[in-house]
Amino acid sequence: MNHRHAAPLLWRDGRPLPRDEVLARAARLGRRMAGDQAPVLNLCDRRDRFITGFIAALAAGRRTVLPPSPAAEVIADLRSRLDIGLTLDDDWVGHHAAGNDEPGPTPPTGLPGDDDRRPAATLYTSGSTGAPTPHERRWDQFVQGARLLNRALGLADREPHHLVATTPPQHMYGLEASVLLPLVAGHSIHAGRPLLPEDLRSALAQLPQPRGLITTPLHLRTCLEESERAWPRVEVTVSATAPLEPELAARAEAALGGAVYEIYGSTETGAMAWRRPTCETLWSPMPGVRLAPADGRWHASGRHFPPCSLADQLDLRDDGRFALQGRDADLVKIAGKRGSLSAIHQALVSVPGVMDAVVLPPPRDGDRQRLRALVVAPERSPRQVRDGLRGRLDPAFIPRPIVPVAQLPRNERGKLPADALQALLEQLGMAP
Amino acid sequence: MSQSALEREVAELMVENLNLEDTAPEEIEPEAPLFGDGLGLDSIDALELALAVSKRYGFQLRADDPENERIFSSLRQLAAHIEAHRTN
Numbered sequence: 173m174n175h176r177h178a179a180p181l182l183w184r185d186g187r188p189l190p191r192d193e194v195l196a197r198a199a200r201l202g203r204r205m206a207g208d209q210a211p212v213l214n215l216c217d218r219r220d221r222f223i224t225g226f227i228a229a230l231a232a233g234r235r236t237v238l239p240p241s242p243a244a245e246v247i248a249d250l251r252s253r254l255d256i257g258l259t260l261d262d263d264w265v266g267h268h269a270a271g272n273d274e275p276g277p278t279p280p281t282g283l284p285g286d287d288d289r290r291p292a293a294t295l296y297t298s299g300s301t302g303a304p305t306p307h308e309r310r311w312d313q314f315v316q317g318a319r320l321l322n323r324a325l326g327l328a329d330r331e332p333h334h335l336v337a338t339t340p341p342q343h344m345y346g347l348e349a350s351v352l353l354p355l356v357a358g359h360s361i362h363a364g365r366p367l368l369p370e371d372l373r374s375a376l377a378q379l380p381q382p383r384g385l386i387t388t389p390l391h392l393r394t395c396l397e398e399s400e401r402a403w404p405r406v407e408v409t410v411s412a413t414a415p416l417e418p419e420l421a422a423r424a425e426a427a428l429g430g431a432v433y434e435i436y437g438s439t440e441t442g443a444m445a446w447r448r449p450t451c452e453t454l455w456s457p458m459p460g461v462r463l464a465p466a467d468g469r470w471h472a473s474g475r476h477f478p479p480c481s482l483a484d485q486l487d488l489r490d491d492g493r494f495a496l497q498g499r500d501a502d503l504v505k506i507a508g509k510r511g512s513l514s515a516i517h518q519a520l521v522s523v524p525g526v527m528d529a530v531v532l533p534p535p536r537d538g539d540r541q542r543l544r545a546l547v548v549a550p551e552r553s554p555r556q557v558r559d560g561l562r563g564r565l566d567p568a569f570i571p572r573p574i575v576p577v578a579q580l581p582r583n584e585r586g587k588l589p590a591d592a593l594q595a596l597l598e599q600l601g602m603a604p
Numbered sequence: 605m606s607q608s609a610l611e612r613e614v615a616e617l618m619v620e621n622l623n624l625e626d627t628a629p630e631e632i633e634p635e636a637p638l639f640g641d642g643l644g645l646d647s648i649d650a651l652e653l654a655l656a657v658s659k660r661y662g663f664q665l666r667a668d669d670p671e672n673e674r675i676f677s678s679l680r681q682l683a684a685h686i687e688a689h690r691t692n
Contacts, residue, residue, distance in 0.1 A: 368654045371668040394651045542623050554626035573626035
């Protein structure tokens with residue numbers, strides 16, 4: 173017996189929405205989008221509307237474009253450079269998907285075939301290194317990636333799980349785990365995007381077992397710190413975007429009762445390796461992923477992404493698993509976004525009134541950390557400097573705090589010696 | 605616009621917990637938006653703030669209820685919400 177099509181795809185207000193019904197509604201919405209080939213910008217915040225809009229665009233043969241950040245200036249910049257035909261948000265999809273039950277031939281309600289090579293989405297790596305870089309994905313690549321993820325999480329031979337995600341669907345991890353995984357592998361997902369611990373607790377409680385949680389170390393830590401109250405049982409938890417300390421993974425397994433997996437990936441590759449931090453330190457590449465060193469960098473290829481080089485250094489073991497060995501010293505990851513310290517420095521010194529500046533990586537590794545900066549700007553307050561950075565930098569990369577100093581201890585060659593900088597930080601009470 | 609005693613206390617909590625040491629608590633406008641263009645906070649800050657509020661005032665903030673959407677709209681709204689729900 174195949175229950176797959178009667179099984180829910182979405183959960184809204186505690187009620188299941190059957191997969192067939194969601195797909196049919198999306199197909200009807202897609203019919204309204206057909207005829208124009210221009211890409212569709214999907215800014216939906218609610219996951220049910222994002223998914224409806226995404227499938228509708230797919231059915232209409234139109235590529236979905238996802239912005240690297242929800243900041244207004246980032247969206248405006250994308251729209252000015254791309255020929256965006258249509259912008260979807262919660263209101264638009266809610267309005268048009270509700271009112272399209274008009275009579276007429278019922279359109280085919282399935283997703284494209286698994287091998288369908290139509291362009292499905294363009295994602296961007298965020299722009300602290302200059303203009304955002306586009307990364308294209310075909311539908312067949314998404315299907316492959318979702319199947320591999322499903323298998324890595326041990327879900328391939330198990331009944332459909334009911335998922336909740338705290339991550340936005342607009343970046344690669346959120347798209348793969350909270351949109352493609354349920355679409356391709358038969359799971360269902362909560363329609364909202366719970367942010368605070370209490371929101372997440374009630375979203376989980378609305379779903380039947382077995383449950384799954386797609387989240388980040390930041391959310392896990394906040395939820396587990398906030399209270400000793402019991403959590404609904406979660407069979408499988410997935411974490412990505414920042415390193416998950418084994419100690420936090422162990423606390424999460426104790427509180428949620430199921431396994432906690434960590435995914436390694438990037439916008440370029442999508443999910444490409446996994447581990448269970450309570451059991452192992454090494455990452456297992458997903459089937460079909462090949463890793464090879466060349467010219468001082470690691471290159472990856474696989475069935476679900478175009479070949480590319482990685483930002484991390486790897487220590488590849490004989491059994492095919494690997495350890496991460498840190499990244500290029502210029503790269504930082506803040507709030508799940510990758511940025512270049514030198515590009516952020518450049519943005520800072522371009523703010524009018526800033527004579528000199530140094531951007532400091534977060535004091536210690538962690539998911540809540542912000543960049544800090546010392547600035548020489550005698551005529552400007554830190555707040556004015558921060559205002560000057562808006563629109564030049566993704567908000568995640570705007571340093572906090574921005575600390576005014578009379579001058580930086582540069583040497584005769586204009587360099588900032590590490591010991592002199594350290595002494596200044598100690599004087600300012602900013603040394604770790 | 606001047607801050608009430610509780611608004612000042614919540615402003616201090618924010619500065620302390622959100623790496624805003626370059627902003628004086630009294631500089632936070634009670635009615636200016638906290639997120640986006642105002643103070644420029646983001647969803648990570650919302651999580652930090654929720655944690656700090658639950659520790660200090662003994663209740664859990666929620667953001668998914670439309671009723672509660674406004675609690676993060678300004679310092680004034682947040683302080684009023686805390687006043688109505690605090691248990692310590």
